[in-house]
Each structure stands twice: as C-alpha cells, then as structure tokens.
Amino acid sequence: MTYEIKDAESGTTYIGRDDESIFGAMHKSGRSIFKGGCEGGGCGICKVKILEGEYVTFKIMSRRHVTEEEESQGIVLACCVKPSSNILLEKA
Numbered sequence: 425m426t427y428e429i430k431d432a433e434s435g436t437t438y439i440g441r442d443d444e445s446i447f448g449a450m451h452k453s454g455r456s457i458f459k460g461g462c463e464g465g466g467c468g469i470c471k472v473k474i475l476e477g478e479y480v481t482f483k484i485m486s487r488r489h490v491t492e493e494e495e496s497q498g499i500v501l502a503c504c505v506k507p508s509s510n511i512l513l514e515k516a
C-alpha cells in the first residue's frame with residue numbers, strides 16, 4: 425500500500441509504502457529535506473513532527489533525540505516509523 429507524505433513547509437510530496445520508513449521514502453526520491461542520516465534511530469537528524477496522519481513505529485527511537493513527552497505529541501524519528509495513511513509533517 426502506498427501513501428502520500430507531504431512536507432508542510434515546502435509542500436514537497438513523496439510516495440511512501442507501508443513497508444518502508446518515512447525517511448526511506450523521502451531519501452529515495454532524491455529530494456529529501458534531510459541530508460544524510462544513520463537510518464537507525466541514533467543520530468536524530470530525521471526528527472519530525474507528524475501534523476496529520478497515522479504511522480507505525482517499528483524501530484526504537486533514542487530518548488536522547490525524542491523524549492516520551494515529544495513522542496506523545498507526534499514527534500518522531502522519520503527513519504523509525506512507517507506510514508499507515510497519508511502523512512503531513514514538518515521538521516522538528
């Protein structure tokens with residue numbers, strides 16, 4: 425299943441699959457808002473706030489980068505979550 429992932433700031437859209445991370449979908453487009461990154465939940469470069477949409481967390485996010493409080497507000501590491509609906513996000 426594919427979903428649209430949209431960056432609220434630039435309006436850029438990406439096509440993401442439910443079996444790949446949001447970071448991965450953005451990266452493969454060649455137009456990602458992130459330059460590089462570990463893709464493993466450790467560096468924190470891909471921190472975003474999910475403004476709209478549903479997602480599944482499939483990797484552990486370092487608490488150095490995302491606190492429990494932030495996570496409860498929809499702030500996540502894009503390499504650790506997969507879309508399960510269309511997504512609207514912004515860099516956090």
Ligand code: FES
Binds near residue numbers: 447463470501
């Ligand atoms: S790319 Fe490093 S934490 Fe996501």
